[in-house]
Amino acid sequence: MVSESKNSTKKTKIKTLQEAISQIPDGATILFGGWTVTRKPMAAVFEIIRQGKKDLHLVSNPGGPESDLLIGAGLVGISETNFIGHEVLGIPYCFRRAFEKGGLEKTGYLHDDWTVQTGALRILAGAMGIPFIPTKSLKGTEIIDPEHDLLADLRGKSKKLPNKKVEFIQDPFWDEGELLLIPAIKPDYCIIHVPMVGEEGTVRIHGGLFMDFYGALAAKKTIVTTEQITSEDYLKKQPDLNSIPAEFISDIVEVPYGGHPTAVQGMYDLDFEFFNRMVDSTKKEDTYVQWLQEWIKDLPDHDAYLEKLGVKKIFSLRADPGLGYNPRLKRKS
Amino acid sequence: MVSESKNSTKKTKIKTLQEAISQIPDGATILFGGWTVTRKPMAAVFEIIRQGKKDLHLVSNPGGPESDLLIGAGLVGISETNFIGHEVLGIPYCFRRAFEKGGLEKTGYLHDDWTVQTGALRILAGAMGIPFIPTKSLKGTEIIDPEHDLLADLRGKSKKLPNKKVEFIQDPFWDEGELLLIPAIKPDYCIIHVPMVGEEGTVRIHGGLFMDFYGALAAKKTIVTTEQITSEDYLKKQPDLNSIPAEFISDIVEVPYGGHPTAVQGMYDLDFEFFNRMVDSTKKEDTYVQWLQEWIKDLPDHDAYLEKLGVKKIFSLRADPGLGYNPRLKRKS
Amino acid sequence: MSKYTLREAMAIHASRQIRNEDKVIVGTGMPLVAAIIAKNCHAKDAVMLMEAGPFDSNPLALPSCVADPRGFVGAPWVADPVQMMGMILQQGRIDLGFLGGAQVDKYGNLNSTCLGTYKNANVRLPGSGGASDIGAMAKRNLIIIAHEARRLVEKVDYLTTPGWMLHPYENGKRVKDRLVHRKELGLWGGPEAVVTTMGIMKFEEETKVMYVSEYYADLGVTLEMIKENTGFAIDTSKADQVIPPTEDELYILRNVADPENIFI
C-alpha cells in the first residue's frame, strides 16, 4: 500500500570509521556491545586509540579486551562495569595494574564494580527511559559497600553519574521485604559490531545479541560497525531475524573483520594466536606501548591493519557456516 | 559433544485440551496471550466456559473477546487490564453491561483499569521476579485515583492482589523528579495460542509476540495450545526464530484453529463473519446464552466445534503464506 | 473538484499533521488511515508504529487493528509491547502520537474509559489501551474526534489520557481544586492539535485552552456551527479556512488507504 520507491529526504548514515569516531568528544560515556571476547567492536576501539580520545567513561557490562586496552592506553577516566577480562585468554594486565600498588592514586582511574545482572538491568533501565530499576541481587555483598565507592566524591556533582550507587527500598506491594534500586546507565554513545546492516541501519545479529539492543536504545547515539552493508529489502524479507531497527542507529561503518581479534558468530572465530600475543604485550607497560605502536598507531586505518594481518590469517579464521565458529582452529598454543 | 539421542526421563507435556484446562482451579489468576482480536487462545477459553470455571481473575493486557465472553458467562470475579474490546469488530457488550446500571453491585465483578504500557510493565516485572517496576506513565490521570479503585477493600487482605495500586517515589539517582511504582502481575496460569510447538515445548511464533514470552515467564504454569506440534530438531535449526524455550511451558495441547475466530499470523485470518455474529449475540443476555449453548456448551469439544464450523469455512480463512493474512477475505459485511 | 465528506476531510487534515521523518504511533481506525495517507503523500519517510509491535509498517491493506497481521507487512523489525511502550515511547523517541476518545475537554484531556460516573457508568468504554501512555510520552500528540457538543466538553467525565492542564496528586490523593500544567508533573509533549469533522483546533500558548485554528469552509462549515457543536465556549477569532483536500489526497484515501471503506 505504501509505495516502495520513496522519494526519501533521508541523509545517509554511512561514514568512514575515522568520521564516525571523530565525533566522539573527550569524556564521552561509551557502551561497547558484544560480550568479553565475542563480537567486540575492536576496529572502532583501535580507531579511538589512534585518535587519542581522553578521559573516557566506559559502561560496557561486561568489559573485555576493549576496556583493558583503553585503560592501558591511559584513555579511561571511569569504568562502571561488572567485569574486565579476557576470559580464558589471560589476565587483564592493564586493568590489574591500574588498581595495584597505588595505581589508582597515580592514574586517577575510577572503577565502579557491578554484576552481570545489575549491569544488564542498569542498561535496560536506560533503554526504558526510567531512572532506576529494582533488583534482588547485591544484598549482603561488598559491591554496595559505600566504603568501596570510588565515585563517592563525584556523586551529586557530575551530571554523568547517578547521585547514589544504590538505594534500599521496602516492597510496598507484595510483602517481599527489602530490595535495592539501582540507577539507569545513560551512555552518550553505544558502539556495536555486527555481521550485517541494511543501508538505512537495520541490524541483523546471529546468535547472541548480548546487550546490544538495549545499549543502542539507552545511548544518545549508536555507531554500528559491520562486516557488510546490505539492502534493507533483503533484511525485510525476514523481520523476525532482525535485531535492532534502523531508527536507533546513528552511524553505519563497513569494516570487514572489525571484530578481530574477537569472534563474530557465523563470520569468523577468535584469533587465539593474535589475542595471546596482544595480551602478552600488556604484561608490561613498555611492551604494550610497542604493541600499540606496531598494530595501531603506526597504521593509518583498519584497512592497513587488515593488510598487516594478511589474507592467509584472515581466511584461516573463517567460521564454518553450519557451526558458526571454526572447528579446525588450534585454540591452545 | 552432547549425544543427540538422550535417554530422557522427561514426562511428556502433551495433553488433551480437557486435561490441560481441568487442572485450573476456580479463582485462578489467568493471563491470556495474544492481543485483542489476534492470536487469542479461544479454544482454551471455550473449554474453560464448558468446564464452568468460576471466579476467575483475569490479567490479560489487553483483553479481547476472551475477556468479554468470560465476563458475559459470569465466570470472572476480577479483571486487571488496560482494555477489553473487539477493536473495530464491535462493542464488548458483556463488559459494558457489567459496569452499567448497577451492574457491578449486581454481579460483584471488580475491574481494575490500567494502560498498555503499565499493563505490559506489570507483566514484565512478574517475568523479572521483582515485585514492582517504575513508570513515567499514569501521572495526572484518573486511572490512579484511589476513589476509583474497586479493589481497595481487598488490598492487604487477598494474597492475589498487591497491597496498593501504585506508589509515588522521588527519583534518588538522576534528579528526574516524581514517578510511579507499579506492582508486578503474578498469574497462576498463562495460556497462549501459537502456530508451532516442539514436542518438548519450544515455541515458535511468527510476527508479533505480544506479551506471550513475558506472560509465560511471569506465570506459575503456562499452557500452550498450538496449531501443530513439530519436532524439537526442526525448531533447533533456527533458534533465532524461536520465541519461548520449552522449560517455561507446562502443558502442550494441539488444537488446529485453536485461535478461531481470532487471527493467527501466517496461518489464518480473523473470521469476520463468525466474529460479528458472536458479538451480535452478546448484545443481550438471552441471545448470548443461546450462542453459548449452540457453539460451546452443546459441543463436547474443539473437534466438534471445528466440524460445526465446516471445512469450507476453515479453508476460506487460510492466510496467504507470503502476506500472513487472507487478502481475499471480505472484511465488511 | 470532487465532493468529499466531513469524515474524509478529517482523515486528510489529520494526515497533514504528520511530518516527514516523524516516528508516529497510530491506533486502530482513523489514525491508521491518516498515517497511510501521509506516507503516500507528503511524509514518505514517516515511520509508522503500533503499540502491539509493528515497527516501520508499510502495509498493503489497511490493518483492522494494531495487532492485525496486515500491519506487520513491510516492517523491517517487530517490537513487543514492552519494547514499544516501555522503552521506545517512554524514552521519548516517538515524535507523534495519534489519539481518539469518546470525549476531549478544552485542555486536550481525553476520556476513553466511561461516560457518567466510573462505578455506575452510563456507558462503559473499552478503556485506555495505549492512549494514556501515548498522551503522556509522545513528543507531540494529535487528537481525532467527531465534532459534537457531547464529545468536545468543558471537563471529561473521566481523565484517561493527559492533555495540557491536570489535577496533581498529593499524598496519593487527587487535588481537585488545583490545575497544573503537565510540565509540572514531569510530563513532556502534549496535544498539538485536535482534528475534528469541522476543523482543526489548537491550544493557546499561555492558558492551554482550545481554540479554532482552521475550519472546513470548503464543506460549508461555519464558525457558528462549530460554536454550537462545542460543549464549551470556544474562541473562533483566530480561525482560518483550511486548504481543501487535494485530488491526490482524496485519491489516496479512497483507493489506497481505505478502499474497503472500513473506517471511512
Next chain:
Amino acid sequence: MSKYTLREAMAIHASRQIRNEDKVIVGTGMPLVAAIIAKNCHAKDAVMLMEAGPFDSNPLALPSCVADPRGFVGAPWVADPVQMMGMILQQGRIDLGFLGGAQVDKYGNLNSTCLGTYKNANVRLPGSGGASDIGAMAKRNLIIIAHEARRLVEKVDYLTTPGWMLHPYENGKRVKDRLVHRKELGLWGGPEAVVTTMGIMKFEEETKVMYVSEYYADLGVTLEMIKENTGFAIDTSKADQVIPPTEDELYILRNVADPENIFI
C-alpha cells in the same frame, strides 16, 4: 583403573552434583567441563545455561567462554542477559549455579574481585561477572576451587558473592559486627557444596560452617592434608571417602568434554 589427576577428580565430582533435569547455569572454565560430563553421563536432561545467552546448550566443542559461538550450538533458543539474569535467574527458575572464585570462606562466601584491600589491591581480579547474581539467586549453588590454604580462608578479602552468613546493611552501612543467615536478607538458595582438588565440602545445617563431607582417598588425599591446606579450622569428623571416578566419566572428560585440554 586408569590414573587420573586431582583436577580431573574435581571436574568429575563437580559433575556429579548436577541432577537430571536441573537447569544449571555455568560459567567459563571448570563449570562448563563439569556440566558437559554430567550431560553425557548421569544427567542427560540437564539444561545448560550461560549468562551471555545460550539456553539449553548442547555444544560439540568446549566453549572458550560463555559468549563463545561454540556454546550456541544445539541451543533451541537464545536469551539475552536481561532475560537470563534479570528474568529467569531472578525469578528463581534456575536450579543450580556453578561458581568459581579466588577465595571462599567458611560460610561459602566468594571473592572474585581483589586480594588485599579494595582501593590498593595486591591482586585485582576481573570482578563479579555473573557470580554474585548466581550466588544470590540460583536455588542451589556449587563452588569449584583449588584446595589451597590461601583460597579456603576464614574470611574473604572482599565479599563478591553471597554464601550463607552475611553482614547486613543498616541505613546504607555494612554492619561489620553482625552476621546473619542469608534468609534474613530475603535471599533463597545458598551454596550446597564446595568441590575442591581434595574433596567435597558441605555446610553444617545449623551454623552453616563448612566441613569435609568426602575426600579423594583414591588419590592419596588424607584428612590431614585437607586440614593443612585449609585456611581455617575445618571439621573432618564426618568425612567419607569418595566413590572414585568411573572409566566412563574419565573417558567423557578426556575425549568429549575437554579433548583439547583447555581447562584440564
